[in-house]
Amino acid sequence: MHSPEDGKKHKTRRNFLGQALTAAGTAIAAPSLLNQATAAQTEKPAPGQGELSVSLNINGKQQTLAIEPRVTLLDTLRERLGLTGSKKGCDHGQCGACTVLVDGQRIYSCLALAVMQEGKQIVTVEGLAKGDVLHPVQTAFIENDGLQCGYCTPGQICASVALLDEVKRGCASAVTVDLTKPQLMNLSEAEIKERLSGNLCRCSAYNGIVAAVQQATGQTPPSPAAAMLVREAGVPA
Ligand code: FES
Ligand code: FES
Structure with missing residues (x-):
């Protein structure tokens, strides 16, 4: 039989355990909360x-x-x-x-x-895109089937964006005929292939890639190769 004094002791012991657990939980939680707050601040x-x-x-x-x-x-x-x-x-x-x-x-x-x-x-x-508006090179890749599996495509697109800028700045490639003024509008298929030779495509979607770059330079038709495929398929160009 418990005396009132025992009950007091029990309560005290329970309170003590409860307080100890609460304190331990706070001690464990406090550093991580502090860390989160600090990380969020800085x-x-x-x-x-x-x-x-x-x-x-x-x-x-x-x-x-x-x-x-x-x-x-x-x-x-x-x-x-x-x-x-x-x-x-x-x-x-x-x-x-x-x-x-x-x-x-x-x-x-x-x-x-x-x-x-x-x-x-x-x-x-x-x-590259501005909100929902794609970069012209991205649009050109879509419109000219410049991809198949798509794995190489982000690299091809970034390289093509740089390629256009390089030509605008007058940078020549190994196959540039007139070294004094490479022009976007005069960029030949051989030039585009040379300038993109650092980007490989395992699906071999090169015809579409070249056509996409030609479109991005402002040239038409996009690609003699693509035009040939269209002709062979009997689709009006
Ligand atoms: S992953 Fe960088 S060149 Fe192939
Ligand atoms: S589209 Fe597949 S690797 Fe280029």
Whole structure:
């Protein structure tokens, strides 16, 4: 039989246990809540061991990340930022599936370290459209069947956007005939193929890709090869 004194002791013990558990729960929860609040305030994840804090401008948005110096731009885009438009084909600088624009120049993002891109403007295929309005090169790829499986397409499109800009700036290619003034309107099929030779397509959708670039340069018809296919199919051009 319990005396009133025992009940008091029980209550006290229960209260003590309850208070101890509450305190322990608060102690466990407090640091993580504090961490969340701090992260939300600063949006700067603290670098872990071997990591560096890097601020990258991607598609016009500044983002700060803690990453190891060995991480490529491609892996940062795909694995850390969810920008999976840029594809990993070879991861060796051989296929061009990972092509992005950095300060307007096309690069293989699988060969670029993310930590070296601070202060530069990075544009991926996700950043080419303006809201719902596609970039003219994207539209040209759709209208000329410049793709089959689509795996190489983001790289092809980024490379084509850079190609147009390079011609406008007067950059010559290995097959440019008149080195003094390469012109978009005079860009031959051979020129386009040469200038896109760093981007491979396993589906071999090259006719459509060339036609898309021709359309983007303002040329018509899009492609002699495409026109030939249309003729062979008996479809009015
Ligand atoms: S994945 Fe970068 S060149 Fe192939
Ligand atoms: S469309 Fe399939 S790899 Fe180019």
